[in-house]
Amino acid sequence: MSKQNPLPVIAEECCAPLAREPISKDDAAELAKVLKAVADPVRLRLLSLIAARDEETCVCDLLPEFDLSQPTISHHLKTLREAGLIGSERRGTWVYSWVIPQALDRLSALFDTAREEAGVR
Amino acid sequence: MSKQNPLPVIAEECCAPLAREPISKDDAAELAKVLKAVADPVRLRLLSLIAARDEETCVCDLLPEFDLSQPTISHHLKTLREAGLIGSERRGTWVYSWVIPQALDRLSALFDTAREEAGVR
DNA sequence: TTCCTGTATCGACCGATGTCAATATCGGCC
DNA sequence: GGCCGATATTGACATCGGTCGATACAGGAA
Known part of the structure; x- marks a missing residue:
């Protein structure tokens, strides 16, 4: 486990809006990693459940929201964590x-x- | 081919920001489709190349930007189109x-x- | 220490996805 | 009509990714 995000994919700022100028190969590769992390219905809901709270969310409160095994939820949370989300x-x-x-x-x-x-900015 | 997006995944509005309230299962599934479309380095660059122009972009101008076969680029463009992007x-x-x-x-x-x-709004 | 509950890791399975070569289709041109 | 260049589709292949059961690990309680 880790106090912060273990693999802070997004260290700091990176790239202007897509529509401003063509994104570089490297930026595209890095951003794709983060986007892959959110491009899943389960992880979107996990992220939303966590984000919509004022306080930190216990994993034990997330499990009953899904018809999935505990290891699967744990795996998805790890994915979100490694993406820096x-x-x-x-x-x-x-x-x-x-x-x-x-x-x-x-x-x-x-x-x-x-x-x-x-x-x- | 199609004049507009053939499978307008995102018909109209849908869902508040993730952080406002927990997203529904259906909304999560639909949004995940769109996010999967952008969660790829090649498609991110394609989208950015197209978006960063003031005018419409010819496919023939996109091909030389990549070290990929023409069918592969065509496939990625189809993915972006079907996602409504x-x-x-x-x-x-x-x-x-x-x-x-x-x-x-x-x-x-x-x-x-x-x-x-x-x-x- | 020993148990018990909550969470993480492992290994396997299988469907989804990115890529290519080959081929088809569409439109313009001769 | 027939050819040609631009784009799309098809089929095959390899890899990736979501899921599970089994199991390991962490930490509190008895």
């Missing part, structure tokens, strides 16, 4: 997760179609 | 593509983390 921490018996807003913000900005100025 | 039209010998901004806007809104009001 969520963080997790064990506290006693339970493991709690939270979203990393910067990761969502980057994806939101990636698909931004605003045509005006702005730069990377 | 781009439109295509044949004009004479060539086929031209353009992005569908509403599709990008939806993805951008999906990952929005703004906490305040807003509704769907």
Whole structure:
């Protein structure tokens, strides 16, 4: 386990919106990893369940939301963690997760179609 | 081929930002399809190359950007088209593509983390 | 220490996906 | 009509990815 995201795929900023200028090969490869992490119905729901809470979410609260085995959910959470989308921490018996807003913000900005100025800001 | 997107996966609006409320199973399944379409380095670059232009893009201009066979690029373009992310039209010998901004806007809104009001609008 | 509950890892299975070569189709042109 | 260049479709192949059961690990409680 890890206090923060173990493999912070998205270290820091990266690339302007898709519509601003052609993305580089390297940026495309890195972003595709993150997008693959969210491109799954189960992980989308996990991410949403975690993100929609004000507080950290216990894995034990996520399990009953799905008709899937515990190892499968654990696997999906690991995927989200390795993509830098969520963080997790064990506290006693339970493991709690939270979203990393910067990761969502980057994806939101990636698909931004605003045509005006702005730069990377 | 098709003048517009043949399988408009994203018919119209759908779902608030992930962080606002837990997404439904159906919405998650539908959004995952669209996200799978962009969760590939080649398709991300294709989308960006098309989106970053002011005018429609000829497929013949896209091919030399990649070290991939023509059928492979054609296949990826079809994937983007079926996801409702781009439109295509044949004009004479060539086929031209353009992005569908509403599709990008939806993805951008999906990952929005703004906490305040807003509704769907 | 020993048990018990919550979570992670392992190994296997199988369907989905990216890629190519071969071939088909579409339109323009001669 | 017949040819040719641009794009699409087909079929095959290899790899990837989601799922499970079995099992390992962590930590609290008795």
